[in-house]
Amino acid sequence: MTNFLQPPRLRIGEDSEEERRATWLELFYDLVFVVAISQLAHNLKGDISFSGFLGFVFLFIPVWWSWIGTTFYANRFDSDDVGRRLLVSLQMLTAAAMAINIHHGLGESSAGFALAYTFGRVVLIIEYIRAGIHIPSARLLTTHYAIGFAIAAFFWLISAFVPIPWRFALWTLGIIIDFATPLTAYKLQIKLLPHASHLPERFGLFTIIVLGEAIIAVVNGVSEQKWDISTVISAVFGLVIAFSLWWVYFDNLGGTPIQTARQEGKLTIANLWLYTHLPLVIGIAATGIGVEQVLLSQSELALPDSQRWLLCGSLGLCLLAISVLHRTGVIRYCKIRSQYRLVGAVVLIAIAIFGKGLLPVTVIMVVAVVSAVQVIQDLYQSRPTTRLVDPEI
Incomplete structure (x- = not known):
């Protein structure tokens, strides 16, 4: 394990051809999403109507995207330093908070769900900023991601303080920006493609x-x-x-x-x-x-x-x-x-x-x-x- 100040390791070039497996930290992180998926399933079981299914999907998307964000970061910036472990622990806390708020995620606990998702994105933004500081060749991509995810997180943050249904309109806008951020980084991603086996x-x-x-x-x-x-x-x-x-x-x-x-x-x-x-x-x-x-x-x-x-x-x-x-x-x-x-x-x-x-x-x-x-x-x-x-x- 490296120290907090040591830069993350970026896997590009010849490293991209190496066989690579999920780390113990990634597997541990996944455990939180076992709970989150279970809560989502519980919601659908309580209302299997068409509207209930739409509500299930509406909550499923940010849960899945939270996992995607951390996974793609780890895929490109593989490190096991103290800072990385601490940041992942914070992401686990935010994912757990999302799971706690899922049961009434479209009602009384929707504000808590929004805040939990927001804080998870903030941690991810910090990770990208940290990677960009240490790795100049990745700085354009990490800056693009940090800005796009920060804009999306802002809409999620303010959604916690506005009433329903406007809260959900801001969620939709935030998710659209989240999804669009990687898609608008076409040229930058070509230079830093994900790992093909990991x-x-x-x-x-x-x-x-x-x-x-x-x-x-x-x-x-x-x-x-x-x-x-x-x-x-x-x-x-x-x-x-x-x-x-x-x-x-x-x-x-x-x-x-x-x-x-x-x-x-x-x-x-x-x-x-x-x-x-x-x-x-x-x-x-x-x-x-x-x-x-x-x-x-x-x-x-x-x-x-x-x-x-x-x-x-x-x-x-x-x-x-x-x-x-x-x-x-x-x-x-x-x-x-x-x-x-x-x-x-x-x-x-x-x-x-x-x-x-x-x-x-x-x-x-x-x-x-x-x-x-x-x-x-x-x-x-x-x-x-x-x-x-x-x-x-």
């Missing part, structure tokens, strides 16, 4: 966190019900859905978009890969709640429309996002897999529209079959004989 691993770890909530949802759904054959079968189908999502995502996870950006000098694919993860993790988290609602439904009655739409719509969103990720070139044969994901999403939406009157076990069975077909297609296409047919598919 970043996919970090995104994978966050996806694991959200998938964990899906597993918890299955356990909760079964534990709160009287066990019968229908409940057991539905629980198995719920696990099949979660396992299928894990399979099709992690079997196709890689740093190809970042490598492409490095080779071709284009960030469009890398940015698409990054931002597409937002609907993916939102969909995974909501799918878990959808599975839980199915398990809690009375097996002899038709599944309510809101629960059917939550399960099918959320999983459809996941497959649509994964379809886009395939088209970013994360693997060979990505076009065919992308088409299968897209067809799966369409089938799920059709079930949501035309599945009125279906029993809960029937709905989750059909959804599980759609999910399993995605895995079967990957296995079929991965056969050695298939790979020899057309390597450019």
